[in-house]
Amino acid sequence: MNVFLGTSASSGIGIGKAFVVPETVKRVIPRKKIEESEHDQQWAHFEKSLANVSTDISEKIAESKDNKIQNQLYETYFLMLNDPEFIKELKKAFYSHSLNIEFVLDRQTAKYAKQLRSSGNDYLAERALDIYDIFGKVLDDMLDFHPFDIESVPNGVVIVANQLNPSDTIILSKRKIAGLALTEGGISSHVGILARNYGIPAVFALDNIASQIENGETVVVDGNNAEVFADPDNTSLENFQKKIDEEKAHRLMLEKFRNVEAQTKDGVKFHIYANIGTVEEAKLALEEGADGIGLFRTEFLFMSETNGGRSSLFDEEEQFKAYKQVLQIMNGKPVTIRTLDAGGDKLINSPEIHINEEKNPLMGLRAIRLSLENPMQLKTQLRALYRASVFGNLKIMLPLITNVEQVKKTLEIAESVRNELASEKIEFNPDVPIGIMVETAADALTADCLAKVSDFFSIGTNDLTQYTIGVDRENASVAPLYDEFHLAVLRMIQNTISEAEKAGIDVSVCGEMASRKTGALVLAGMGIRNLSMSPAMICKIKELLSKYTIKELKSISSKQLNSL
Template sequence: MITLKGKSVFGGVAIGRLAFYKRAEPKIKRHHIEDVHAEIRRFEEAKGQALHQLQELYDKAMGDVGEANAMIFEVHQMMLQDFDYIESVKNIITAQEVNAEYAVGTTGDNFAQMFASMDDAYMQGRAADVKDISNRLVKILTGRAEGGIKTDEPVIVAADDLVPSETVQLDKEKVLGFATMYGSANSHTAILARTMNIPAVIGLGEDLSKEYDGKYCIVDGFSGTVFIEPNEEILRMMTEKREEDLRRKALLNELKGKENVTLSGRKINVYANIGNLADVGAVLKNDAGGIGLFRSEFLYLENETFPSEEQQFQVYRQVAENMAGRKVIIRTLDIGADKQAPYFHLDKEENPALGYRAIRICLTEPDIFKTQLRALYRASAYGQIAIMFPMIISVEEVRKIKAIIKEVKAELKETGIAYRDDVETGIMIETPAAVMISRELAKEVDFFSIGTNDLTQYTLAIDRQNEKLDSFYDPHHPAVLAMIKMAADNAHAEGKWIGLCGELGADLTLTETFLEMGLDELSVSPAMVLPLRKKIREIR
């Protein structure tokens, strides 16, 4: 038996086989070939196989997510049969006498660069499509496996760390828990584990060796311990610990349908944070009063190009309908920093957390922003949708947003498309600047929602993704709590409500403090809704 120690980011016990996340190797080697015609036949065979794969993906997507979301695979089939694309590959093979994968990779790069340089936003979006079909062909030609985890049974996912674009690709039903070499308590692996209500241990270091791939193991999320090939005694102890945890959760289920009210009669809304449509079931299962944070950027991260208005509308509409009148607060896209989508073509930045991200992208690229806003307002006709905007630092930004919203509403009205005119709009309070001018900001919006992850990061000048700084990162810091209190006071002074949707909302040691500050709503991962309700009902 091998015992590894790390840091716990979510409690619970997972027992199963370890499966290392495999990343596809992107490098393509160029080499000379003797038989040009044979190499072109290799390309044609790979193209046929890729078309077959895309048709299967289209058929599966039609059943899973509907025609609007499946269309991307039909587009990829059309591009793969484009005359200019095919001729370019064949010409490179013939003229340079090189291998097919090199010709495909070069053609993909050239076409992607051509699309990216166009002025039209739609055509720019095709750059990511042509890169994707080229990557698919290269994988077939080289026999390289897709990245991710390949398994028929649920497993414990191991990795150095996972970025958001990788976590969204995982089949959540096949994940029992996480074990990573690196990462911080605020990484997206940690946030995903809390959302999924599964145990996770990070910071295991190089001791988490790939030689353990496929080994039977236990993740103890309570103590931050991982056991590789556990002995009978440890297996018995951990099995009992898991059963006790399940019994505790069963007791919490008895709180379903109960109010979030203190012993002295103070009520507070308890909502849930989610990242995609699939998480709505967990929201309803855990009896949350609504959705306090729908991270819409994950819709962009799951896509290989900019999601269309129709695609977004279908997702937002389904969330609103599934929540059946309960409030759904959707945050506009927060791409940038640690959440990168290749087709945005964002420049590498020295300090991305302070860079071109979130509302700054939306206000600089209004076409992208308006597409999302149109989808949101169209979906508002089907439920109680509210919209909030991230990374706000000025009143002027809010006024620019309101002007764009006015344009979107006018366009929808002119074309006779239904929408609700009373959609609440709010902002994220996650910068010290927003806190300091929160009284003025409150005059412009309907509500605030405090994003404690970024607010802590910017207040303490600590990169929350840097695991070396975990011991310095203190979300209980008096300055952070003072900023939350200031924002709450200023919101109420202008008659507006205020919530908190950062990870700090699930810190039960601060629940009473938040109630004393006057917060009107706490939004947490679905798994923490009932524990938070229990805590609220015990406070006098």
């Protein structure tokens, strides 16, 4: 039996015969010199293929109305295809060079995908595959290229592949796939989101997995422990099948936690919130029994929506509608909306923002730094947020704050926005709390100072861990060093909690640590009473907390803090 370790993208255990997706004949993109007289004809050829793919996606939008996640993916693809800013840049690049349209489109797609991957934002980085998927369909239409037919995959198999497109995942869901074992992809990728939506166990980040498993070999995908087993013996298979049966019974039992308060065995109450990235996910959060939204990422507003050739980041009305929808869906429950957490002028697709190319975007001009460098962008977002505030219980959160001055500058802009709205006689809630994400050592070690200018703290354990121990968790070479329970990380969390309590402000955790068994227990024992996570994990964490007393939780966290 061979065991492969990866990253869990969807929980659960699946057993099936391996279907190794072949590395299809590569799409060959010709690079040809063309005459100026050929430009119009080639552009018309592109527009025809674009229209063909757009029509196909429109039909899929209509067909998928009953599946929120699937429908959302197709709507995002349609918006990408018809993004006027992308088309404008493509046309400019094409007409300014004497190269064929297929080559220019392929190059522009790769350029945009690279910018997404280097954005310093996990959610946006995962959208790179979406870009390749949808514009790959346009290229296939232009070249009359027919890749591997994913519809030929039989029922009940485990898909083993280096990469899988989101659109392929939707097709595979109809085949009752037992599991996914992939090299590419992450928890925030659309393939990961779809796998969780369909209940398909999935493990990603498996190094060159398609060349290490034989077609037809029995494979077990353990999404609970991020492991894949090839050719297990009969005893192991029996044990895995037993676990599958236990999980089915456990899922039915979890239903009773959906609409009850989270509390410990001795009655100490917790708030379990949801992390979301779209309006549709707010509905899912409510269905799963969330006490509110602990983190609403607003990046999708400028990544997938456009208006008249400008990013909707600069469209106050579009933002207002999205924020209003989420607040109304949550019906009075708290909704914490994070301001823009991204960087890169091409990524934002806007002439208003210009950023020099950066060698290390993760450490560069992004998040609140970008917003303060471009105050009109921040002002527009704050106007939309304040206007929406009358429709629910809104809280505003600022990302990547590293000093008090950044908070003060943002509060000054917020005050000017409130004054503007008042003079325009536009209704808004003037008392919307404004807090910060604690995600660097600078925040955690100066939490006492930041607490004086913040209404609340939300600890982003993903970046806090990454920045504290200097490890890129997406880099397979150093990923084993990524440790949320590193003593330095735990001490920073502890200091943040302590200073928040002294200042009398709320503190929550919205990183992945909050949704993991050990992480949730340790955080609860350290004094965290507000945890925010993927909607799919809410009932599991409620059930987990109900098994322990506060004394037991404190003992667990104490052991972790004193383990080194």
